[in-house]
Amino acid sequence: MPRFRINKIVRFETAHSLGRGYEGNCSSIHGHSYKAEIGITGDVLNDQGILIDFKVLKNILYPVIEELDHAILIDYTDRDQDEFEEYLSKRGQKICGIAGNPTAETICLFLAEKIQNGIAQYSDGFDPDVRRRGIRLDKIKLFETNDSFVEWFHE
Numbered sequence: 001m002p003r004f005r006i007n008k009i010v011r012f013e014t015a016h017s018l019g020r021g022y023e024g025n026c027s028s029i030h031g032h033s034y035k036a037e038i039g040i041t042g043d044v045l046n047d048q049g050i051l052i053d054f055k056v057l058k059n060i061l062y063p064v065i066e067e068l069d070h071a072i073l074i075d076y077t078d079r080d081q082d083e084f085e086e087y088l089s090k091r092g093q094k095i096c097g098i099a100g101n102p103t104a105e106t107i108c109l110f111l112a113e114k115i116q117n118g119i120a121q122y123s124d125g126f127d128p129d130v131r132r133r134g135i136r137l138d139k140i141k142l143f144e145t146n147d148s149f150v151e152w153f154h155e
């Protein structure tokens, strides 16, 4: 069992609508002020007594959050959305592609993949010790509203 989990909270404003036969208010475009708690675990500290520097974690998370912030989420696997995506692109709207209906669950999967890639790139490029010390993304808790959230866990 990992001995430490460090956490960082990030926030982003994003618009989405739920398609694929979803019926309800969320089928119209609307926005949320999302909050995500990102948890990184590991069991061995470095020589400075740090699992992973909060600053390093911030640098890994920043480009991922930047993709989502003030973007309109589009399900890029849904060909029915192509025309809508083209419409938005032509008007200079910021779009972020999500695999599947852009729910809090699929946004978690988007975050998980990008953050895991970010940790791997940091390890490969700057600090191979990160991988050796078993540091990995452990948990994402994504709040869509103040009282509704989804949790993703590393298997």
Ligand SMILES: [Zn+2]
Binding pocket: 016, 026, 030, 031, 032
């Ligand atoms: Zn919504």
